[in-house]
Amino acid sequence: MEMSPIATAILKVIRRSRKPLSKADLVKMTSFSLATVNEHTEFLLRSELVVETERGPSTGGRKPILLTFNAELGFIVAIDLESTHVRVGIVDLNSRILTSESSKDIDVSLGPSAVLEKIKAIVYKLMEQLGVTSHQIKGIGMGVPGPVRYSAGITTSLAIMPGWENYEVNQFWSRHFDCPCFVDNNVHTMALAEQAVNADSEHANIIYVKIGNGIGASIICNGRLYRGSTEYAGGIGHINIGHDKLCYCGNRGCLEADAGGRAIAARAEHLAQSGQSEFLRRLLEEKNKLTLADVRKAVVESDPVAVELMRECGNVIGDVLAGLVNFFNPSLVYIGGAVSGVGDVLLASIRQSIYQHSLPLATRSLAIQHLSLGESAGLIGAGMLAAEEIIYGHDVIKRIASVQNIAGER
Amino acid sequence: MEMSPIATAILKVIRRSRKPLSKADLVKMTSFSLATVNEHTEFLLRSELVVETERGPSTGGRKPILLTFNAELGFIVAIDLESTHVRVGIVDLNSRILTSESSKDIDVSLGPSAVLEKIKAIVYKLMEQLGVTSHQIKGIGMGVPGPVRYSAGITTSLAIMPGWENYEVNQFWSRHFDCPCFVDNNVHTMALAEQAVNADSEHANIIYVKIGNGIGASIICNGRLYRGSTEYAGGIGHINIGHDKLCYCGNRGCLEADAGGRAIAARAEHLAQSGQSEFLRRLLEEKNKLTLADVRKAVVESDPVAVELMRECGNVIGDVLAGLVNFFNPSLVYIGGAVSGVGDVLLASIRQSIYQHSLPLATRSLAIQHLSLGESAGLIGAGMLAAEEIIYGHDVIKRIASVQNIAGER
Numbered sequence: 001m002e003m004s005p006i007a008t009a010i011l012k013v014i015r016r017s018r019k020p021l022s023k024a025d026l027v028k029m030t031s032f033s034l035a036t037v038n039e040h041t042e043f044l045l046r047s048e049l050v051v052e053t054e055r056g057p058s059t060g061g062r063k064p065i066l067l068t069f070n071a072e073l074g075f076i077v078a079i080d081l082e083s084t085h086v087r088v089g090i091v092d093l094n095s096r097i098l099t100s101e102s103s104k105d106i107d108v109s110l111g112p113s114a115v116l117e118k119i120k121a122i123v124y125k126l127m128e129q130l131g132v133t134s135h136q137i138k139g140i141g142m143g144v145p146g147p148v149r150y151s152a153g154i155t156t157s158l159a160i161m162p163g164w165e166n167y168e169v170n171q172f173w174s175r176h177f178d179c180p181c182f183v184d185n186n187v188h189t190m191a192l193a194e195q196a197v198n199a200d201s202e203h204a205n206i207i208y209v210k211i212g213n214g215i216g217a218s219i220i221c222n223g224r225l226y227r228g229s230t231e232y233a234g235g236i237g238h239i240n241i242g243h244d245k246l247c248y249c250g251n252r253g254c255l256e257a258d259a260g261g262r263a264i265a266a267r268a269e270h271l272a273q274s275g276q277s278e279f280l281r282r283l284l285e286e287k288n289k290l291t292l293a294d295v296r297k298a299v300v301e302s303d304p305v306a307v308e309l310m311r312e313c314g315n316v317i318g319d320v321l322a323g324l325v326n327f328f329n330p331s332l333v334y335i336g337g338a339v340s341g342v343g344d345v346l347l348a349s350i351r352q353s354i355y356q357h358s359l360p361l362a363t364r365s366l367a368i369q370h371l372s373l374g375e376s377a378g379l380i381g382a383g384m385l386a387a388e389e390i391i392y393g394h395d396v397i398k399r400i401a402s403v404q405n406i407a408g409e410r
Numbered sequence: 411m412e413m414s415p416i417a418t419a420i421l422k423v424i425r426r427s428r429k430p431l432s433k434a435d436l437v438k439m440t441s442f443s444l445a446t447v448n449e450h451t452e453f454l455l456r457s458e459l460v461v462e463t464e465r466g467p468s469t470g471g472r473k474p475i476l477l478t479f480n481a482e483l484g485f486i487v488a489i490d491l492e493s494t495h496v497r498v499g500i501v502d503l504n505s506r507i508l509t510s511e512s513s514k515d516i517d518v519s520l521g522p523s524a525v526l527e528k529i530k531a532i533v534y535k536l537m538e539q540l541g542v543t544s545h546q547i548k549g550i551g552m553g554v555p556g557p558v559r560y561s562a563g564i565t566t567s568l569a570i571m572p573g574w575e576n577y578e579v580n581q582f583w584s585r586h587f588d589c590p591c592f593v594d595n596n597v598h599t600m601a602l603a604e605q606a607v608n609a610d611s612e613h614a615n616i617i618y619v620k621i622g623n624g625i626g627a628s629i630i631c632n633g634r635l636y637r638g639s640t641e642y643a644g645g646i647g648h649i650n651i652g653h654d655k656l657c658y659c660g661n662r663g664c665l666e667a668d669a670g671g672r673a674i675a676a677r678a679e680h681l682a683q684s685g686q687s688e689f690l691r692r693l694l695e696e697k698n699k700l701t702l703a704d705v706r707k708a709v710v711e712s713d714p715v716a717v718e719l720m721r722e723c724g725n726v727i728g729d730v731l732a733g734l735v736n737f738f739n740p741s742l743v744y745i746g747g748a749v750s751g752v753g754d755v756l757l758a759s760i761r762q763s764i765y766q767h768s769l770p771l772a773t774r775s776l777a778i779q780h781l782s783l784g785e786s787a788g789l790i791g792a793g794m795l796a797a798e799e800i801i802y803g804h805d806v807i808k809r810i811a812s813v814q815n816i817a818g819e820r
Binding site: 147156203204205217219221222226227228229230231232233234235236238239240242249251253319320322323324326327328329330331356357358359361362364365366 | 557566613614615627629631632636637638639640641642643644645646648649650652659661663729730732733734736737738739740741766767768769771772774775776
């Protein structure tokens, strides 16, 4: 028993709508006939993918039945893995977070087995708290801090993630859960979440930039996530900007070796040791090591050396983005990730460089702004990724709908 | 009388096919029923957009009727304008060149009126030679050496084309011809022609790079030309590469101010004047001015200084492309334009830089090659642009088909 393309199209309209829809609404929004809408909504109601809500206002006769997507039909495990912390959540089929937990007791460089076992323990804990059995988990969505062969569910890894090269993350989860698993670079999951929040926007061509320890981008082209020919699109962290620092990838001159979070912390330590910043020097003395959080502290306290450091990084990142704006001509550039939270000076200097080094023709109507979702974007996006793949996948009826109500019919 | 979407879909299949098709072929290729194919091919035959050719081999019964696109139903004027020369042609609806003429007696910097009047004279001459009346011209396709607001038919101009800013090129032609005119950046027309030649290829994500006096790119994303949010995508000539030469756009550091054809000629003159190249010095003495053709001569004669100049330019262009490959992850990068014809050293050094500065993940299956079409790519593409817009436009029946046969029916 498979969903027909027409039922899927109607389901998409119902799911995307911010309010419950009548059949008359659906006729208007899909251009299908009322008979077609009747036939397929009946199917969707029996499958429980769609449920009736309160009746709408009467337009003379009986109040019309209103339909809405049944986001409670199943649960999704959402995982947002960063290099030194993880967020895990149980979400509904709209990726609304039902419960979640963060852990900093994680380090991707320890390899996939150790990391995934820890995450699994958190997943089981959250399931128990929520009273959810593994049978009710319909899918797993996971973001990882590096490139992924998405179609295969395999991390392709850079040196930042030793042991993850060609690791079949989806195979790990399928040993523990009888549901599909979808693994993606977490810059893409972040972008998916933002796209969903801004679904009504008219921006069709967008570059999402995530500046964390690494720097990556996600490309929305004609309204859809663009993955590239070998699913590596957006790998801007290793664009050569001409400096001579060695990057962990083996090349010299990579963007993230100069302006990524790890590089910023290292540069701050250098500024502390050389005594250029008294503020950073004192912090280093206290803690023996500086992190991005320390740089943020210094920026908040208006330490001029730290502010200048962030301005430099913003300019460097902005110069690279200026080139990409000339090339791709987006209408929006979104800036997110941990480094973007350090202070407004970064965004300001990124903007300055883009407007300086892109042609006016390309920036005529370009907006450059912070992400609207906060830290949970990656988690929500991971849940959304899995939910969409399952709901619009060919075996949705088998996977999550109430088979017993439909089997044998039609 | 408009074409139905189904008739258009069938027409596309017939037009793209390299050989005539039977109705049985069409059923197989479109998944429409035989009744649907019968109904709509009958319509296409009456409109003369499709004609019967010789009958195919019998499979037992009568030999089947074979259908093919009627490319002779009308003529297209194709124009490929470069900064100092133009190619003009009359082509059929498959953009096969019927007659053409090149002229070097042109200079875009003289402004649109002077240039377009000269082109018009060539158009009329070619029409007379071919015995074509202006009533038989069904469309005009024109490529120009700079950015265009394609949807409006307006050149947006850079300083290289004074007087062309916001010039309505399509309005000029509509004063002389009663048919639609389509104007595009000539890097896009070049890409369209190449795409058509390679229609069977599996490459869906491609960067076409044109290195002439300016440097521009055309992006094929998921199999289709991507124009960007303000129709400026591909403007890579003004990506900042960090040198301090002033570009005509007003910025310093632009790629084409260092490695475009004009820059290469200027650098060659400098190498001649400083005596670094004896070969170039002698040429300059003879001619008082060096052009790209002189640099080509020096490279062909293996003048090491000229070869080194081209290698440097290739590396600089390759470094920019390496970043775009990391970002866009295409499976093909095509190199074309006058500079690419100077010698193989350019392509070799572009390749070297891309492979050196892109991550292996992005270049795993990347091919970097010369365009397969020669100098006429821009002309063929301009004709193709207009032909496709007209054939698949909503008023094709009114524009080119035999209205008298169809009017009033159905």
